[in-house]
Amino acid sequence: MTGRPERGEQLELTVERIAFGGDGVARLNDGGYVVFVGGVVPGDRVSAVVTQRKRSYAHARLLEVLEPGPDRIPAVAEHPGAPWQVLPYERQLELKQQLVLEALERLGGLSDYAAEPIEPAVQQWRYRNKLEYSFGRDESGELVCGFHRPGSWEEIVAFEDCLLASEAGNAIRRRVLDWCRAQGLAAYDRRTGEGLLRNLVVREGRHTGELQVRLVTTETNPTRPELDQDDFVRAVPCQGLLWTRSEALGETTAVGETALLAGEPRLPEQLGGLRLRISPEAFLQTNTEMAERLYGVVGEFAALQGRERVYDLYCGIGTIALSLAPRAGEVWGLEIVQEAVADAIAGAAENEISGARFFAGDVRLALRELVERAGRPDVLVVDPPRAGLSQKVVRRIIEAAPRRIVYVSCNPSTLAPNARQLIDAGWRLVRVKPVDMFPQTPHIECVALLER
Numbered sequence: 001m002t003g004r005p006e007r008g009e010q011l012e013l014t015v016e017r018i019a020f021g022g023d024g025v026a027r028l029n030d031g032g033y034v035v036f037v038g039g040v041v042p043g044d045r046v047s048a049v050v051t052q053r054k055r056s057y058a059h060a061r062l063l064e065v066l067e068p069g070p071d072r073i074p075a076v077a078e079h080p081g082a083p084w085q086v087l088p089y090e091r092q093l094e095l096k097q098q099l100v101l102e103a104l105e106r107l108g109g110l111s112d113y114a115a116e117p118i119e120p121a122v123q124q125w126r127y128r129n130k131l132e133y134s135f136g137r138d139e140s141g142e143l144v145c146g147f148h149r150p151g152s153w154e155e156i157v158a159f160e161d162c163l164l165a166s167e168a169g170n171a172i173r174r175r176v177l178d179w180c181r182a183q184g185l186a187a188y189d190r191r192t193g194e195g196l197l198r199n200l201v202v203r204e205g206r207h208t209g210e211l212q213v214r215l216v217t218t219e220t221n222p223t224r225p226e227l228d229q230d231d232f233v234r235a236v237p238c239q240g241l242l243w244t245r246s247e248a249l250g251e252t253t254a255v256g257e258t259a260l261l262a263g264e265p266r267l268p269e270q271l272g273g274l275r276l277r278i279s280p281e282a283f284l285q286t287n288t289e290m291a292e293r294l295y296g297v298v299g300e301f302a303a304l305q306g307r308e309r310v311y312d313l314y315c316g317i318g319t320i321a322l323s324l325a326p327r328a329g330e331v332w333g334l335e336i337v338q339e340a341v342a343d344a345i346a347g348a349a350e351n352e353i354s355g356a357r358f359f360a361g362d363v364r365l366a367l368r369e370l371v372e373r374a375g376r377p378d379v380l381v382v383d384p385p386r387a388g389l390s391q392k393v394v395r396r397i398i399e400a401a402p403r404r405i406v407y408v409s410c411n412p413s414t415l416a417p418n419a420r421q422l423i424d425a426g427w428r429l430v431r432v433k434p435v436d437m438f439p440q441t442p443h444i445e446c447v448a449l450l451e452r
Contacts, residue, residue, distance in 0.1 A: 022442030043069020082440035108416030116433040122289040135187035135197035179235040205269040206288040210239035212267040282340040301449040308378035318344025333358040367396040388414025405450040
């Protein structure tokens with residue numbers, strides 16, 4: 001084949017390797033043109049249709065596996081949230097370790113550091129403490145609750161048992177779905193504006209056994225009937241039952257007005273010896289057991305001796321800060337979500353930790369003020385969103401001049417350029433350790449240590 005493929009063209013491809021993000025890499029034109037295709041493993045020969053074409057690469061959607069690669073195993077279940085279940089778990093770990101090293105080398109030019117072996121997951125299935133489901137309709141028009149099929153904003157993959165959720169989490173999801181069906185409630189249709197139900201968020205205290213359920217709907221109107229709140233409360237007993245009404249255009253559960261229908265507004269949980277209460281809007285690592293391992297790595301890299309001033313940026317509900325506080329002189333947490341800061345302050349009080357203080361603010365604007373107020377940090381821990389640190393935040397960290405930086409990353413492709421910026425400013429990359437928070441998926445968490 002010569003030239004670039006056209007959109008809609010069907011190709012036969014052999015997958016060479018996996019790229020960061022989980023797509024397979026195949027090549028056309030004697031290796032000169034790259035095609036990325038999802039849902040594949042190395043060695044697969046597949047049929048795929050081109051969905052997007054660029055000058056030097058294209059994206060394609062898998063149609064059929066013509067010849068399976070040597071690593072491919074049968075899937076346990078149809079599940080959009082577990083695309084790597086067709087790989088043996090040991091092979092998943094090998095690929096994740098390799099992808100971290102490749103990202104650091106390719107995007108940051110980084111190789112002179114100790115690459116530590118990946119920390120495997122405690123549980124390969126049923127490990128998530130939070131799942132966000134979407135409502136839709138099946139082919140017969142019946143209400144279903146599951147996940148969007150990859151590449152589709154309309155089609156929902158329904159299932160009786162979500163293998164990433166606990167049995168208790170599955171049972172409460174089925175109970176909500178049965179109630180919604182009995183009430184005759186319909187899924188929201190963005191095209192017509194009809195229907196009420198958008199999402200269902202189920203959160204579980206893995207060490208407390210408590211459940212928090214949040215139903216997300218659009219606003220009610222004549223085509224979207226009001227919920228029978230009293231009947232809903234009777235039908236879905238749990239630690240906290242909430243209702244969010246949202247008119248957001250996108251598929252998000254993070255906006256809207258939330259009301260508590262029954263129970264407690266915060267979910268009790270325990271993590272690494274800490275007693276926590278988690279607001280519906282607050283972030284907590286979705287794998288509780290592996291979060292404990294992750295924070296253990298952070299504590300090891302921080303190497304506190306009992307006198308240090310520690311900053312925890314993007315601190316969320318303060319889990320890292322609170323875990324470090326007993327070994328530090330003082331800890332200061334900074335987070336933009338006010339509800340999360342309230343949870344962090346409450347967590348410090350609940351656990352009788354006096355050396356941790358938390359403030360609400362945008363790291364870009366508030367870090368310089370924090371340095372003026374508290375003094376320069378000895379150790380700075382940063383756990384940014386997937387987009388990594390902006391240029392402005394990197395400059396503020398350089399100004400703060402910590403001796404040691406512990407960077408917790410959910411995206412090695414943004415860790416790499418951030419680490420390069422810090423190295424160019426006078427730090428050195430010492431250690432990197434991946435932690436497998438998300439088995440059966442290509443997602444990777446890792447911890448990096450930089451020293452000045």
